[in-house]
Amino acid sequence: MIQRIFAILHARNLEFLRDRATLGWNVAMPLLLVAGMAAIFSGGDRSEYKVALIQAEAQAAAPAHPFLETRYFDFIPMERGEALDRVANHQLDLAIDFGAGAYWINPESPGGYFAERLLQSSSKDGEWIREPASGDPISYVDWLIPGILGMNIMFSCLFGVGYVVVRYRKNGFLKRLKATPLRPVEFMAAQILSRLMLAIFVTLLLYGATRLLLDIRMEGSGLALFLVAVLASISLVSIGLAMAARVTSEELAGGLLNLVTWPMMLLSGVWFSLAGAPQWVQQLSNIFPLTHALTAARDIMLYGAGLGDVLPQLLILAGTTAVFLTIGATMFRWRSA
Numbered sequence: 355m356i357q358r359i360f361a362i363l364h365a366r367n368l369e370f371l372r373d374r375a376t377l378g379w380n381v382a383m384p385l386l387l388v389a390g391m392a393a394i395f396s397g398g399d400r401s402e403y404k405v406a407l408i409q410a411e412a413q414a415a416a417p418a419h420p421f422l423e424t425r426y427f428d429f430i431p432m433e434r435g436e437a438l439d440r441v442a443n444h445q446l447d448l449a450i451d452f453g454a455g456a457y458w459i460n461p462e463s464p465g466g467y468f469a470e471r472l473l474q475s476s477s478k479d480g481e482w483i484r485e486p487a488s489g490d491p492i493s494y495v496d497w498l499i500p501g502i503l504g505m506n507i508m509f510s511c512l513f514g515v516g517y518v519v520v521r522y523r524k525n526g527f528l529k530r531l532k533a534t535p536l537r538p539v540e541f542m543a544a545q546i547l548s549r550l551m552l553a554i555f556v557t558l559l560l561y562g563a564t565r566l567l568l569d570i571r572m573e574g575s576g577l578a579l580f581l582v583a584v585l586a587s588i589s590l591v592s593i594g595l596a597m598a599a600r601v602t603s604e605e606l607a608g609g610l611l612n613l614v615t616w617p618m619m620l621l622s623g624v625w626f627s628l629a630g631a632p633q634w635v636q637q638l639s640n641i642f643p644l645t646h647a648l649t650a651a652r653d654i655m656l657y658g659a660g661l662g663d664v665l666p667q668l669l670i671l672a673g674t675t676a677v678f679l680t681i682g683a684t685m686f687r688w689r690s691a
Contacts, residue, residue: 361544403465404428406437408451419452420476427469441466442489443656445497445627448473449487456483462491492656496571499564500651501624503557504644507583508618510553511590512597512611515545519598520607528688538686542679546591553587554580573658579651582664585671586647592675593643596682618644643674 437449447465449458459466522528564570601607622644639645650667653659
């Protein structure tokens, strides 16, 4: 069994390495993306104005406060602990508790200074108690990099496996493999290993480039982050294999893969936080493995979380892998008709 898996793995790796255009694009595209980000963000961080509202039940008693009608501010209901951590790390500009008559601000935050002045100008004298919340800043680039890494893994794993399996089936390669002792689960294991090696290699290259060019934040363990990347890659490959298990048309495969990738890219927190989104949107995002991978990666990179802290996300990724591998192996078809 091991010999058969490694034979298919070796053949797939040789096929990919001989396709110079695809290999070059997989390596060059992430580096070009990093270079573009370095040029865009080298001039400083973006300023966004977001305010947390603590004790959501207390906010209903003061909906008419003038500050809540300020334009261009995003008011987000949030638990106190999370809100104070985000204010300290410059992810939020203010945290306000109407029930306690207090607000929290990071004295080093430019956005916090502006938000505080507006709050004071729209309030009565002595209405608020000012509390400091200090911490190291988390820039938008620091927050974005895990999303970029996850998006690269998503596209590489889903399209890199889905299209390949459908092409194999369409040109009769799988039909010839059926005449060998190779079983579907062995073929799928070889595809997982092949794509995992490529995805991790490119991700490490991209991570190294961002560390060198952007000096991104890394508070936690590199080993824990590596494990998250591995489990995320395997989980996404298993989804790609399950979707390509019976498909014979590359056009249909592309449509199905886009049906999965675009919602994940929009709802998994690649480009922006869903903290201010409706509750049903946040719950919907939890069905995607990329959401849990990015949550774990950001907790490790930005807040120094350990393996124990991200264990729920790791278990979800492992469970997703088991489910979709079972579906793919059960539904797998060698022939195109």
